[in-house]
Amino acid sequence: MKQLVSWKLKLIPWSKKNKALTLLGVLLLVALLISAQAGAMALGPWQIITGQMDAYGWQVWTAIRLPRLALAVVVGAALALSGAAMQGLFRNPLADPGLLGVASGASLAVGLWIVFPLSAWFPENWNWQAQMLVACVGSWLTCWLIFRLGKDTQGNMLWLLLAGLAINTLAGAAGGLLSYIADDQQLRQMSLWGMGGLGGVRGIELLVGAAIASPGLVLLYSVRKQLDVLQLGDVSAQATGLDTNKLRQKVVLGTALAVGASVALAGIIGFLGLMIPHLLRMILGPGHRLLLPASALGGAILLVLADALARTLAAPAEIPVGLLTSLLGGPYFLWMLSRGRGRG
């Protein structure tokens, strides 16, 4: 019997990478199952199995809860994957998707949209979709501006970093100015948008958002090997034949697509993009071939679970999910950090 097991293990190349990704995949499935069951109404897989799901319940479950789960997976994966790629690109542990102005550009655009009566030009029942569109376009414009300003033919990433910091500060100040001239109603709308949440999205918007985000996710995933080479340093990486400018373009474009779409759908959700890659790097090591897919799965797991808590903990009220991702992930991250320091 023992011989049989060891023979089987030899047959399947059960590498560390496969093991980690399978484990994360299983965890994601478990998280999805838990989250599909959790909510204000007693609907879920259990009701389907026991036959308690009526037509109305099915309608509500598929129209409200399932799109929300899918959104959590897409947004969580987009934020954490682009965070991991950005940290690899800049070789800077503090880099996150926000650095490219995706979030600040989107908030500025949404702020302008709310404060100035531009919405009057759109048909009345288009307003909601229009706001998502505005957020998406705002994030792309800012991203493009930072990319242009930070362009450096030598392949140095420092200028991109500095341009990002400057534009983010500017956009933040402009946003502050907007909240200064906004009236009460507009102010509340702006701050609610800024907190982020997965509750406002229906199936149609989700499909459009996912269609925009997925090419970005694929693009980010495709550079995993180049990112490993880049860790040698810009000069050495170029000596191996790596086109750092092209790599930079790919990461920026991928982040703009993936995170721009998720910010438009779910607002600003903190922690995931910065911390999930760090967390997984501490556990799995720094290689991007494993880190990028693991981060995408890890981000999806955390957001699915955090959102399940966001809509059940204070039900019937809802807690902004960005608060929960930080509250769930933060202490664990700090614990990992202190353990790592004690060992080193």
Place this chain on the structure above:
Amino acid sequence: MVAGDNSSAAELLSLAGITNAISGFSGYKPLTPESLVAAQPQVVIMTAGGIVAAGGKQAVWKINGMQHLPAAQQQRLIQVDDLAFLGFGPRTLEALLQLRHDLELLL
């Protein structure tokens, strides 16, 4: 944002003889779409400012969860004055009568 227990809006509703479909938290909080459906309100009451923020009366029914409500079939939506519902004052009685009148027209 929805008015829960111990809010001036909930108090006004009870004075008008209306049961607030939403309870379980106090003050004004964002509502989970599913809780909205679970509460099964017959009529939706919104402030004028809230309707503008949603993008108009038609857009209110596009808010996530709204389409599954009993109120949605005949689009039973009552618009109330923002200031009258955020506190008590000389116009409170007038607002209550108006609300009662609107409600009886709808039901």
